[in-house]
Amino acid sequence: MWTTKTFLTKTKRGNILKIVREHYLRDDLLCGSAACNTCPHKDDELVLETSPDSPCALFDFPHYLVLDTNVVLHQIDVLEEDALTNVIILQTVLEEVKHQNTAVFQRLLDIISNKKRKFYSFVNEHHKDTYIERSPGEKQNDRNDRSIRKATSWYEYHLSINSLDGKFPKIILVTDDENNRKLAQEDGIICCSIKDYIENVSGFVGLVDKLSKNVMPETCSKDALYPAHLTPSQIHEGIRCGQLYQGTYHASRENFLEGNASVNGFEKSILLQGHIGINRAIDGDIVAIEIFPKEEWRKPSNIVLEDKTEDPENILEEETVLLDAAKPVDNDDEITPTGKVVGIIRRKWRQYCGILMPSKFHGATRHLFTPAEKRIPRVRIETRQSEILASQRILVALDSWPRNSRYPLGHLVRALGPIGDKDAENEVILLEHDVPHARFSEAVLNCLPPNDWTIPEEERQKRVDLRDVCVCSVDPPGCTDIDDALHARRLGSSDGLATYEVGVHIADVTYFVKPDTALDKEAASRSTTVYLVDRRIDMVPELLSSNLCSLRGGEERLAFSCVWEMDENANVLSTKFHKSIIKSKAAMTYEEAQIAIDDSSRKDEIAKSLRVLNKLAKKLKKKRLDSGALLLASPEIRFQVDSETHDPIEVQAKKIVDTNSMVEEFMLLANTSVAQKILEEFPQCAMLRRHPAPPPANFDTFLKAARQQGFEIDVSTNKSFSKSLNEAVIPERPFFNTLLRIMATRCMQQAAYFVSGSLAADHYYHYGLACPIYTHFTSPIRRYADVVVHRLLAASVAGAGPHAALLDARRQAALADTLNYRHRHAQLAGRASVALNTHILFKNRVEIESAVVLAVKRNALQVLIPKYGLEGPLYLPSEKFTYNEEEHVQKCGDVVLKTFDELTVRLSLDSSNLQHRKLVFELVEPHVPGFSYVPDAGNMEVDDVADTAAPSSEKTHKKREIPAAAAPKPSKKRKSRRK
Amino acid sequence: MPAADLLSSQGLRLDGRRPNELRRIRCKLGVFTQPDGSAYLEQGNTKVLAAVYGPHQASKSKMSTEAVVVNCQYSMATFSTGERKNRPRGDRKSQEMSMHLRQALTAAIKTEMYPRSQIDIYIEVLQADGGTYCASVNAASLALIDSGIPLRAYVTACSASLGRQSATHEPLVDVSHIEEAADGVCLTVASLPSTGSIALLEMSNRLHMDHFNIVLTRAMQGCRDIEVILDGAVRQHLAEGWTKQDVITI
Numbered sequence A: 001m002w003t004t005k006t007f008l009t010k011t012k013r014g015n016i017l018k019i020v021r022e023h024y025l026r027d028d029l030l031c032g033s034a035a036c037n038t039c040p041h042k043d044d045e046l047v048l049e050t051s052p053d054s055p056c057a058l059f060d061f062p063h064y065l066v067l068d069t070n071v072v073l074h075q076i077d078v079l080e081e082d083a084l085t086n087v088i089i090l091q092t093v094l095e096e097v098k099h100q101n102t103a104v105f106q107r108l109l110d111i112i113s114n115k116k117r118k119f120y121s122f123v124n125e126h127h128k129d130t131y132i133e134r135s136p137g138e139k140q141n142d143r144n145d146r147s148i149r150k151a152t153s154w155y156e157y158h159l160s161i162n163s164l165d166g167k168f169p170k171i172i173l174v175t176d177d178e179n180n181r182k183l184a185q186e187d188g189i190i191c192c193s194i195k196d197y198i199e200n201v202s203g204f205v206g207l208v209d210k211l212s213k214n215v216m217p218e219t220c221s222k223d224a225l226y227p228a229h230l231t232p233s234q235i236h237e238g239i240r241c242g243q244l245y246q247g248t249y250h251a252s253r254e255n256f257l258e259g260n261a262s263v264n265g266f267e268k269s270i271l272l273q274g275h276i277g278i279n280r281a282i283d284g285d286i287v288a289i290e291i292f293p294k295e296e297w298r299k300p301s302n303i304v305l306e307d308k309t310e311d312p313e314n315i316l317e318e319e320t321v322l323l324d325a326a327k328p329v330d331n332d333d334e335i336t337p338t339g340k341v342v343g344i345i346r347r348k349w350r351q352y353c354g355i356l357m358p359s360k361f362h363g364a365t366r367h368l369f370t371p372a373e374k375r376i377p378r379v380r381i382e383t384r385q386s387e388i389l390a391s392q393r394i395l396v397a398l399d400s401w402p403r404n405s406r407y408p409l410g411h412l413v414r415a416l417g418p419i420g421d422k423d424a425e426n427e428v429i430l431l432e433h434d435v436p437h438a439r440f441s442e443a444v445l446n447c448l449p450p451n452d453w454t455i456p457e458e459e460r461q462k463r464v465d466l467r468d469v470c471v472c473s474v475d476p477p478g479c480t481d482i483d484d485a486l487h488a489r490r491l492g493s494s495d496g497l498a499t500y501e502v503g504v505h506i507a508d509v510t511y512f513v514k515p516d517t518a519l520d521k522e523a524a525s526r527s528t529t530v531y532l533v534d535r536r537i538d539m540v541p542e543l544l545s546s547n548l549c550s551l552r553g554g555e556e557r558l559a560f561s562c563v564w565e566m567d568e569n570a571n572v573l574s575t576k577f578h579k580s581i582i583k584s585k586a587a588m589t590y591e592e593a594q595i596a597i598d599d600s601s602r603k604d605e606i607a608k609s610l611r612v613l614n615k616l617a618k619k620l621k622k623k624r625l626d627s628g629a630l631l632l633a634s635p636e637i638r639f640q641v642d643s644e645t646h647d648p649i650e651v652q653a654k655k656i657v658d659t660n661s662m663v664e665e666f667m668l669l670a671n672t673s674v675a676q677k678i679l680e681e682f683p684q685c686a687m688l689r690r691h692p693a694p695p696p697a698n699f700d701t702f703l704k705a706a707r708q709q710g711f712e713i714d715v716s717t718n719k720s721f722s723k724s725l726n727e728a729v730i731p732e733r734p735f736f737n738t739l740l741r742i743m744a745t746r747c748m749q750q751a752a753y754f755v756s757g758s759l760a761a762d763h764y765y766h767y768g769l770a771c772p773i774y775t776h777f778t779s780p781i782r783r784y785a786d787v788v789v790h791r792l793l794a795a796s797v798a799g800a801g802p803h804a805a806l807l808d809a810r811r812q813a814a815l816a817d818t819l820n821y822r823h824r825h826a827q828l829a830g831r832a833s834v835a836l837n838t839h840i841l842f843k844n845r846v847e848i849e850s851a852v853v854l855a856v857k858r859n860a861l862q863v864l865i866p867k868y869g870l871e872g873p874l875y876l877p878s879e880k881f882t883y884n885e886e887e888h889v890q891k892c893g894d895v896v897l898k899t900f901d902e903l904t905v906r907l908s909l910d911s912s913n914l915q916h917r918k919l920v921f922e923l924v925e926p927h928v929p930g931f932s933y934v935p936d937a938g939n940m941e942v943d944d945v946a947d948t949a950a951p952s953s954e955k956t957h958k959k960r961e962i963p964a965a966a967a968p969k970p971s972k973k974r975k976s977r978r979k
Numbered sequence B: 001m002p003a004a005d006l007l008s009s010q011g012l013r014l015d016g017r018r019p020n021e022l023r024r025i026r027c028k029l030g031v032f033t034q035p036d037g038s039a040y041l042e043q044g045n046t047k048v049l050a051a052v053y054g055p056h057q058a059s060k061s062k063m064s065t066e067a068v069v070v071n072c073q074y075s076m077a078t079f080s081t082g083e084r085k086n087r088p089r090g091d092r093k094s095q096e097m098s099m100h101l102r103q104a105l106t107a108a109i110k111t112e113m114y115p116r117s118q119i120d121i122y123i124e125v126l127q128a129d130g131g132t133y134c135a136s137v138n139a140a141s142l143a144l145i146d147s148g149i150p151l152r153a154y155v156t157a158c159s160a161s162l163g164r165q166s167a168t169h170e171p172l173v174d175v176s177h178i179e180e181a182a183d184g185v186c187l188t189v190a191s192l193p194s195t196g197s198i199a200l201l202e203m204s205n206r207l208h209m210d211h212f213n214i215v216l217t218r219a220m221q222g223c224r225d226i227e228v229i230l231d232g233a234v235r236q237h238l239a240e241g242w243t244k245q246d247v248i249t250i
Helices: A069-074 A076-080 A091-100 A102-113 A140-162 A178-186 A194-199 A232-240 A274-278 A320-325 A422-432 A442-446 A457-462 A518-526 A542-548 A590-598 A605-626 A658-681 A696-708 A718-727 A735-747 A784-798 A809-841 A935-961 B092-108 B132-147 B177-181 B209-239 B243-249
Strands: A063-067 A087-090 A119-122 A170-174 A190-192 A244-251 A258-263 A270-273 A286-291 A338-346 A351-356 A366-371 A379-382 A392-400 A409-418 A464-466 A472-475 A484-494 A497-507 A556-567 A572-583 A586-589 A637-641 A648-653 A687-690 A752-755 A847-856 A860-865 A870-875 A882-884 A889-892 A895-897 A902-910 A918-925 B025-029 B037-043 B046-057 B069-076 B117-127 B156-165 B168-173 B186-192 B197-204
Touching: A063 A069, A063 A140, A069 A076, A069 A091, A069 A102, A076 A102, A087 A091, A087 A140, A091 A102, A091 A119, A091 A140, A102 A119, A140 A170, A140 A178, A170 A178, A170 A194, A178 A190, A190 A194, A232 A244, A232 A286, A232 A338, A244 A270, A244 A338, A258 A274, A258 A286, A270 A274, A270 A286, A274 A338, A351 A379, A351 A422, A366 A392, A379 A392, A392 A422, A409 A422, A422 A809, A442 A518, A457 A572, A464 A556, A472 A590, A472 A605, A472 A658, A484 A556, A484 A605, A484 A658, A497 A572, A497 A605, A497 A658, A518 A784, A518 A809, A556 A658, A556 A784, A572 A658, A572 A784, A586 A590, A590 A605, A590 A658, A605 A658, A637 A809, A658 A687, A658 A784, A687 A784, A687 A809, A696 A735, A718 A735, A735 A847, A752 A809, A784 A809, A809 A918, A860 A902, A870 A902, A870 A918, B025 B132, B025 B209, B037 B132, B046 B132, B069 B092, B069 B132, B092 B117, B092 B132, B092 B186, B092 B197, B117 B132, B132 B156, B132 B186, B132 B209, B156 B209, B168 B209, B186 B209
Parallel strands: A063 A087, A063 A170, A087 A119, A170 A190, A270 A338, A379 A409, A464 A572, A472 A586, B069 B117
Antiparallel strands: A244 A258, A244 A286, A258 A270, A286 A338, A351 A366, A351 A392, A366 A379, A392 A409, A472 A484, A484 A497, A497 A556, A556 A572, A637 A648, A687 A752, A847 A860, A847 A902, A860 A870, A882 A889, A889 A895, A902 A918, B025 B037, B037 B046, B046 B117, B156 B168, B156 B186, B186 B197
């Protein structure tokens, strides 16, 4: 059965500890090759072909490849191409990869599990003939290399002794380690480097471009531009004795030569400036920082600086602009600790979308790549397809950043599509925000019920039948995933007050999405439906989201109901939860519902029930506001989309009617009721949502700005905050209060999902809603958190035992983290999509609009156009304007610009840079001579702008018309309903 | 809950075993001359000595007129764990172990044969690498056989945990220290495999009802496998000439 040799492995931890582990060596491990006739393979265990065709010109005989760890780690993009097949992945390699980079490890596993790729993972560490022990004094790396060579020669031998006719596949070891290659050759192993191998593979265009150019970054000391990084052991030592600090590097969006790092123990984050100060750190990296002595501390430069240089070879330009601006001033409270990056602890590189910069030389292979994300530096890549790629959005992976290179080195992963093409642009948004958007896999679709599914008899038995109750749904127009419906009816009276029965019915998604199925896993990994302007990326397949789960009018649907008994003052007398069957009487839009309420001639059941709901909702809202809930605002716009091209034609601010808030109130009530119930039942593992109170420091600039307008805002509690916000009204400026609320929103913390067991009870508080406990229950079609809550609630009311994973607090906590991450990125993706469409809208258009100042920067104003909800910088030249740092105002002559001021600006689109097409704001009013734009001369210039934009936009126009029809119908959902 | 990483993608455990494989068991009966019965047992790197004294007259305070009193003492050598132990016996954990051992062993011994008497069983763990309770029960079982005390059946113990290979849950038999430390569940069963009865059942950590049965089944199968091995060892011991020692002493 198995051989039982035990081996001792010694490991050292902090204080020296001898750890002895068993290590069983087996003789029943298979080699996975069809050319072998000794291993007792079953048919499905034969992975490697008998006589594979060689794809490589260097080797004209059939062979298998054995890959070294560094090849897998660096060239995973090449491996993911279909070019290489019949590859043996040794367990030694697999373990080293897992240890060093989990993302690459996951990708490697995916390749191995793909049957077509013929990758075989061989457990050489537990095979009796391939296991080797580390010899005394040998480094772990050397042992692993030796183990790889051992396994390679074993394979060769194993296949040769079994071949009868002398024909058997050879084994080729692919490694980039020269030393390893030399030793392998001594052992008689054929080997080559991945570069040599791939360059001789024919039939795969662009494969060479994907080769990672991995240079040992610290070895290139010749012509070094950057100081060397410290070694890991130096960093470790430095951090331990307090000379160095560990932090996450965040590059500035505005200034490519500036960034900061958040470090534990410092209230402010550490400022890092200039090429040397940043020293090749890239946004998100975990870095080691040395902090300068106090007298060298500076303040953030507060200027906007872009990398404008035209492909400079490897020279660092002058940084005087930046450093001048940041000269320390005495007694300045904005001085922040300053330091420099001395080493990288962990790179957090991902793949980046962007475009190639036009090359100066025709036919050059070295190119610069500009990422779409402004915080990422340009990347040097090599490609021979630059002609094709120049007009495409491309995806690039980073490889290394040697000391003598101004930019990091990378390689092409794939092209996404033509620049300006709607699908390509959407793809960029989705990739940049890490939104899973592939089609649903076969396995997922197999979990779906048939298209003509109807409610089975046994479900009817189990559920409460509410089909004859007058239930209706109220949603935005065009909504196809209706996940909530309401009803209300008069019961009687108690204590002289009329009592009502009010029900909220939520689509019963968990009936279809059973735990631990492929569908469930997919939904969990997507976590949320993502709404782009012209596209919806569903969390669950369309059959569920728009049909079987959607509570459409006139159809019988499964629901999870939350039913209250309420008196006419909206006090909840009793609450019950149960699964039910409903038949919605009408699926209305907010406006239809509003009309039904207002139209006093309507006496039907729907109108009556809506009126009751509306009346109760107002009382609920009042109670909520009295307890301190904040009414915040954010500029929200809706695009009117051309039905043919899906291009936006007009923008309007979203209209809010009474019924919006009516639905919202009952959803809030349902969510809080459910939160109480599941917390009571599962104190350790209830999925809840919290909104921490913002730290007072967040409000500093906000309060200063409000004070300039003569308002003192009390932010000590949410109640006082809400009260003083209500009082801050300027009668002649109706927008002022909204603006104040928009700014207040930006001071807030993010709300987050968490598992009840992971925090103390006083942290459950939801600041924005002034609610001691809150969760998400009402949108299971589009949010996975709600699915979890549904399962918890079902387990607590129906007595159906909870599913195993539901009670695993650790797994739930990990899930909550994923949900938060996806949720945040979904929001950002939505905003990015709005920005994209705004740009398309302004492509051939120039407008003069009124605007307000949101913030005053050193060389710009941040302005907001209320009509479009647009925001952007209005640059102010320093020779005309003087910036007062104390007051945060810009002055030019007698014109003073400060926060909350109203301006008139001219809007146009600057398409000169295809990557960052941006809206240009120009000042019109108040008039500053020589700077402000004079509208009279406008006509000519409008034409001008249109002309300059024409060459690029024309091209993209033509291309867009083809794929646009394939895009799914848009469906905007309310997103603002809950914070 | 099943901890991640206990099973590799090829279906092997951290030490190279398959989920249904026990660790290597080596054992020897009659290792001491002084006690009435003794045994040494290795289960992977877990090494245990067991010694049995008695039955002899019970002390007055403990004496029972119905059945023999089984007295167990479990102790771990100070050098048995990675970090040196301060108290080899008498601490909470050892006391609990002693009680559990007594429960399992009493179930196997035909206690009614020796009223007013007492059997002392001493267990010393020389090296601990997970599953010390199981190894102790198995060693004690051998020592009891060596001493010639009548037993109902072999009493063996085995632990099981739960691992996850991609989507499917797979129970793991005979849990080693690294697997125990991985924060997964550990179900320990002491049973009389030939009668199918369970003498002791203990579980650390929480396990969902849905998974309980497969884990228990696997642990019971482990007990049966161990019984076969112990039985083989006893037979070999007897075949090798159990008289050897006696001949010398006679």
